[in-house]
Structures are given as structure tokens and as C-alpha cells.
Amino acid sequence: MKEDNDFVISGPTPYEPLCEDTLGQVFGKIFMENAPDHKIMVNAHNGKVLTTQKLVDDSCQLAQALRVHGCSPQTTICIGSENNLEFFIPIFASIFSGTIMVPLNVNYTDQELKHTLNITKPKIAFCSKRVTQRYLKLKKEMSFLETIIVIDTDDVIEGTISMNEFVRSKMNGRTVTPHNFLPFDGDSMDSVAFVLCSSGTTGLPKGVMLTHQNIVTRLLQSRYPAYLSNHDVVLGLMPFFHSYGLFFALTSIFNRHLTVMMDRFEEDFFLKSIQDYKVSVVRLAPPLAIFLAKNPKVNKYDLSCVAEVFCAGAPLSGKTEVQLKKRLNLKAIFQAYGCTEGTLALTIMNKDVYRPGSCGKVITYMQCKVRDPETGRSLGPYEIGELCFKGPTVMKGYYMNPQATKESFTSDGWLRTGDLGYYDDEQFFYIVDRLKELIKYNGYQVAPAELEAILVHHPKVFEAGVIGLPDEVAGELPIAFVVLKEGQKISEKELQAYVANKVSSQKKLRGGIIFVPSIPKNPSGKILRKELKKKLHEYKKVLQSKL
Structure with missing residues (x-):
């Protein structure tokens, strides 16, 4: 099939050049700039707070403990947990030590979890006490899973070790600080930071390899003036194990925003938390956007604090978008389009532009073409085809699956999303359907x-x-x-x-x-x-x- 690039849409000129630092080096600098008592996250269920000092101290200590334990940049580790304040300590420990982190869906059945573990073969599993027994059961069947570390309790659970005890046992009283700890400094373009699970049409999850550069670029995109929020209290309801929740939490930390964390959706608690914590930026999927636009319970709460709503995960109808903007008197409502293989957002709406039903324009640093899946020909405005992307947020490939990796790219290197859409004369994009059967x-x-x-x-x-x-x-x-x-x-x-x-x-x-x-x-x-x-x-x- 002959490919062409006659119609290629590029994102806006980057606000700052690409960075060659690893994710650990980037965040190390960010944390050093933040005041120690800066609040990063608050648990809406109990009011407990995570500060910069707590996160950086604990994650550096854990990163060093992982190194002492024998973990290398080729070592995979995983985390299975609902949203909690401890979730990002193993995440940042992995970032700092250079290991490969695999976040796992806590709602997986045993069969789904077993399949995903067999793909990635993690040496260590970090988990919350809520799911510990599932991991203990699977550990008996999987020789590669050596250690289960419980992140949110110091209680003794047979067959596991608490995160605090693991650090104590490896460090033997020694301490490291952000000032003397050296984050992983490998090749950011080639080194894998995360493997995130993405379903395939066969029903078996594939592991999406995202490099340090993929995610650093995503962080830099979030700071582009047309996308960067001027409001700094962000809702953290989306699951942290999902790419949506994970990357938006990372960008919130990067931009020094406070995340109001929840581990489940309950209508009145959701609305009361937004009201009480004065959440100014609400990030959600279409079902909750519809809830905010139409549910009469919304009228019982003062949501005047909400300035911006960010909606992604599936298309939101233009009609609902208009309803929501009017009801909450929003300053901006963003729709975005993306996929795990593209490190989340690939197109996004400019905060100064309102175009109901559109998922915006190509994001900075990236290029897109709409491709005829039958002929390979690139298409012009209003012609429907498969959205394909190039740029520094495109995945490295699928973990241990070269055939699936090959099939996900065109012969000239464009990521095939499997989604059908088009762009208008002003290069605003609209999603129509999916070429994939998912x-x-x-x-x-x-x-x-x-x-x-x-x-x-x-x-x-x-x-x-x-x-x-x-x-x-x-x-x-x-x-x-x-x-x-x-x-x-x-x-x-x-x-x-x-x-x-x-x-x-x-x-x-x-x-x-x-x-x-x-x-x-x-x-x-x-x-x-x-x-x-x-x-x-x-x-x-x-x-x-x-x-």
C-alpha cells in the first residue's frame, strides 16, 4: 500500500524545546523548587494531606531501597491499588530508580490479572490492603513475583511486607535525601518508564511501553499556555491505574496544582467535595459530564468554584457540552482525544476557543494525518479516515509483542489509532467512529x-x-x-x-x-x-x- 503525506496537520509551535532529561531528573528539579510544605494531594474522604516533603522523602528512600534490593532499569514492578495518598510513592520511586512500572486495574478478574502479570512478569507487586489477598493467591502460581509490598498499612499480613518495613530492612538506618539522591539518568528516548495495559481486539490486554521522553513531553504539553489552567485545585476522581488518571495526576504535580483525591464516585459526596474543597478544575469522562449537566442534585450544591471542565475518554455530544457550560457558568470546557499508545492527549481544545462537539486541534509537538485505511492516501478537510499520529508522545511499542507493534504503525511510521474522524477548514477535529472493533x-x-x-x-x-x-x-x-x-x-x-x-x-x-x-x-x-x-x-x- 502506497502511503502519502500530502495532508499533514501539525500542532502549534512548542512553547519550550523538548527535554532530554529523564522523568526522575525532571521531577527532581520540580520538587527542589517547591516549598516542603506545599500540598500536592488531599484525600477528600478523610482530609489527610500529602506534601512535597512527604512524597519526595519517601519516594527517594524507596527508590534507593529498590536499588539495594537488586532492581535495575530492566526490572518490572507493578502496583495494584485504588486511589489513595500512598499510590504515588511507589510510582515516583520507580521513576527515580529507573525501573519499569506497571499500574494494574484493581477491578480485573483473577483471570485478567493473571494474564497481565504473565505479560509483564513483575518482580515486585505494590498493592493496597484491599487487594492484598488476590496478589498473595496469584503469587503462589507465579515464580517471577518475588515480593508483595503493602503500601497503606504497617499491619503484619502474612506473606507480605509493609512499604515502611521494606525500606527499613534495605536501608539499615541509612537515609538519602533529594539533595544527595541521584535519579535514573539513562537514555530518555529509549528507556521505558511505564507499561500500561491496553485491550486488543482479541480480548487479551497488551502492554503499551511509554518511555521517559514520552511522558516528559506530555508534561511539557500541559504547560503550553493555551492548555495550562489558571486554576489550581483539581479533581482527582479518575483511577490512578488508568492512563487518564495517572497522567493528569502527574501533570498536576508538575504544575503545582492541588489534587482533591477520591477513590469512588458517590453522587452527593462527589458534589459536596467539589463544593467544600472549592475544586476549580474538574476532569472526568462523559458519563459524569452528563451527570453534571442534567442531574437535579447539582442544584443543591454551590459549584460556582468550578471554572473549567476537562472531558475525555469518549466523545461528548455538543448538546451536552453546551448544557454543562451554561449550567455551571464555566469559563472553559475542554474536550480532548487521545489513547494510551499516544501518552493520552493527541488533540485538545484551546481554552480560549469554544467549538461544541469538537475534540480540538492537534496538540503541540505532534503531527496528524487522516488516512484512508484502504488506500493509505492522506485525506483533506471533511474527509473521514483513520487518525494517525507522529511525534514524541507516540509509544515505543507493545511489551514483548513485536508483531502487534508492527501492525500498529503504517509502513512509514505513523501510529494507527483505529479511530475514524475528520477535521474542518480550521483544523478542528471530530471523532466519528472506530475502525477497531473495540x-x-x-x-x-x-x-x-x-x-x-x-x-x-x-x-x-x-x-x-x-x-x-x-x-x-x-x-x-x-x-x-x-x-x-x-x-x-x-x-x-x-x-x-x-x-x-x-x-x-x-x-x-x-x-x-x-x-x-x-x-x-x-x-x-x-x-x-x-x-x-x-x-x-x-x-x-x-x-x-x-x-
């Missing part, structure tokens, strides 16, 4: 093939096809077309419950199940999902009666 539920990727494999293992099911049912709140709901074996009967609720017991919450068949006589397939046996989407129209009245 379902996007509440910002999470759900692989149809995984759900299909579970369904066909039911003794009464002959075959199944899964697609996304469009939904205003969640983006898409997984819905299944099912062919039963001859003479068999089972209810929709029974089959939904069967799947729900085997998957994470986001993968449940919330869209329902439609029983059909056959599943459309091509001659090679591949399910024709486009045909299934057409069938949705035939069952529209049935679906509306259920939802």
Missing part, C-alpha cells in the same frame, strides 16, 4: 471477542456476536446476538448473569441479549459486525422497551 464503555475498552468466547462456552449457546449499542451516558453498551443450540432454552437474564460472573464490571452485557437464528459471517468465518449493527435497527422497538 467497544468503549465509560472510557474503558471492551473486546467483543472476549465476551463471545465466554458466551460460546455456555453449554446452551451455539455461537455469539457482540457489538456496542450506542448510549448517551456510557458511550456504548456491550450487546450480544446469540444463537442457541437446537432444542435449548435460556433467558436473557440468566445468560447476562453467567457473563457477569466471569468479567469485570465494564464488560457486563448491559445492552442486553438478542436471540437470533444465525450470526452473519464472511467466507473465512469472521463475524460481520457491521451486519450486526444493521440488525440493531430491526430490534429497535424491542431494545427501547428494555432500556
Whole structure:
């Protein structure tokens, strides 16, 4: 296939040149500039505070302990935890020591967690006490997992060691400080800082390798004047193990903003926390944007402190965006588009421009072309194609998966996002659909093939096809077309419950199940999902009666 670059859209001229320092060196300088008592994060549930002094002292000590333990820049370690104040101590210890950190979804089933651990083979698992027993169980099956360190308690849990005790046992009374500790100083372009999990169309997660330069560039992007917030109290509700929550927390620390942290969403607590802590910047996914735009409970609280809303993870309708901006009297509302493979944001709305429904323009340092997936030809304004990107935030590749890495790039080196969209005459971008078959539920990727494999293992099911049912709140709901074996009967609720017991919450068949006589397939046996989407129209009245 012949590729061309006749239509390439570049982001604005960078505000500052790219930095060759590692992530640890960059943050080391930031922390030295901050006052020791500067508040970095507050736990909205109990009011406890994390300061610069606490974070930098504990993470430097832990980084040195990891080095004494034998961890090198080739060592993978992981963290499994809900949002808490201790989460970023192992994160920064890994950044400073140069190890490869793998944040893991605490909502993974045992099967999903086991698969991800087998991909990355971490030597050490940091975890919260809430999930410790799961890691202890898996450790028995995985010889590579040597040590489990509990981050949020000093209580003795058999088979584990607390984070404080681990440091004490390795340091033997010695101390390091930000003034005498030397952060990892390797090749920032080549050295991997994080491996983040991203679902594939096969249903098996892949590990996205992000380098120190990828993330340093993301930090520099956040300081570009057109994107940088003038408000400094930020909501930290998005999960820190997810790229969205992780990178926005890092950029908040980088820009000296205070993050008001929550570990779960509860309507009244969410609204009261914004009110009481005077949160000025709210970062969320479309379902919560819709909640703020439409839910009557919002009127019970004083949210006049909110100046900006940042929405990403899935497209937000222009209509909802207008409602939200008007209801909260916002100074700015940002939509952005991105992916884990691009270190999150790839296009973003300028805070001084309002264009409802658009995910903005190409972000600084980056280039984009809209590519015809059939011919490889780059496309002009208003022509729909696959969004492809080049630049310093594009991933190094998939961990231990060269074939998947090769398939994710064009022959001339552009990252293929699998998302279909277009740009207008002013180079504002709009997302239309996904070339990939992934379902996007509440910002999470759900692989149809995984759900299909579970369904066909039911003794009464002959075959199944899964697609996304469009939904205003969640983006898409997984819905299944099912062919039963001859003479068999089972209810929709029974089959939904069967799947729900085997998957994470986001993968449940919330869209329902439609029983059909056959599943459309091509001659090679591949399910024709486009045909299934057409069938949705035939069952529209049935679906509306259920939802």
C-alpha cells in the first residue's frame, strides 16, 4: 500500500524545546523548587494531606531501597491499588530508580490479572490492603513475583511486607535525601518508564511501553499556555491505574496544582467535595459530564468554584457540552482525544476557543494525518479516515509483542489509532467512529471477542456476536446476538448473569441479549459486525422497551 503525506496537520509551535532529561531528573528539579510544605494531594474522604516533603522523602528512600534490593532499569514492578495518598510513592520511586512500572486495574478478574502479570512478569507487586489477598493467591502460581509490598498499612499480613518495613530492612538506618539522591539518568528516548495495559481486539490486554521522553513531553504539553489552567485545585476522581488518571495526576504535580483525591464516585459526596474543597478544575469522562449537566442534585450544591471542565475518554455530544457550560457558568470546557499508545492527549481544545462537539486541534509537538485505511492516501478537510499520529508522545511499542507493534504503525511510521474522524477548514477535529472493533464503555475498552468466547462456552449457546449499542451516558453498551443450540432454552437474564460472573464490571452485557437464528459471517468465518449493527435497527422497538 502506497502511503502519502500530502495532508499533514501539525500542532502549534512548542512553547519550550523538548527535554532530554529523564522523568526522575525532571521531577527532581520540580520538587527542589517547591516549598516542603506545599500540598500536592488531599484525600477528600478523610482530609489527610500529602506534601512535597512527604512524597519526595519517601519516594527517594524507596527508590534507593529498590536499588539495594537488586532492581535495575530492566526490572518490572507493578502496583495494584485504588486511589489513595500512598499510590504515588511507589510510582515516583520507580521513576527515580529507573525501573519499569506497571499500574494494574484493581477491578480485573483473577483471570485478567493473571494474564497481565504473565505479560509483564513483575518482580515486585505494590498493592493496597484491599487487594492484598488476590496478589498473595496469584503469587503462589507465579515464580517471577518475588515480593508483595503493602503500601497503606504497617499491619503484619502474612506473606507480605509493609512499604515502611521494606525500606527499613534495605536501608539499615541509612537515609538519602533529594539533595544527595541521584535519579535514573539513562537514555530518555529509549528507556521505558511505564507499561500500561491496553485491550486488543482479541480480548487479551497488551502492554503499551511509554518511555521517559514520552511522558516528559506530555508534561511539557500541559504547560503550553493555551492548555495550562489558571486554576489550581483539581479533581482527582479518575483511577490512578488508568492512563487518564495517572497522567493528569502527574501533570498536576508538575504544575503545582492541588489534587482533591477520591477513590469512588458517590453522587452527593462527589458534589459536596467539589463544593467544600472549592475544586476549580474538574476532569472526568462523559458519563459524569452528563451527570453534571442534567442531574437535579447539582442544584443543591454551590459549584460556582468550578471554572473549567476537562472531558475525555469518549466523545461528548455538543448538546451536552453546551448544557454543562451554561449550567455551571464555566469559563472553559475542554474536550480532548487521545489513547494510551499516544501518552493520552493527541488533540485538545484551546481554552480560549469554544467549538461544541469538537475534540480540538492537534496538540503541540505532534503531527496528524487522516488516512484512508484502504488506500493509505492522506485525506483533506471533511474527509473521514483513520487518525494517525507522529511525534514524541507516540509509544515505543507493545511489551514483548513485536508483531502487534508492527501492525500498529503504517509502513512509514505513523501510529494507527483505529479511530475514524475528520477535521474542518480550521483544523478542528471530530471523532466519528472506530475502525477497531473495540467497544468503549465509560472510557474503558471492551473486546467483543472476549465476551463471545465466554458466551460460546455456555453449554446452551451455539455461537455469539457482540457489538456496542450506542448510549448517551456510557458511550456504548456491550450487546450480544446469540444463537442457541437446537432444542435449548435460556433467558436473557440468566445468560447476562453467567457473563457477569466471569468479567469485570465494564464488560457486563448491559445492552442486553438478542436471540437470533444465525450470526452473519464472511467466507473465512469472521463475524460481520457491521451486519450486526444493521440488525440493531430491526430490534429497535424491542431494545427501547428494555432500556
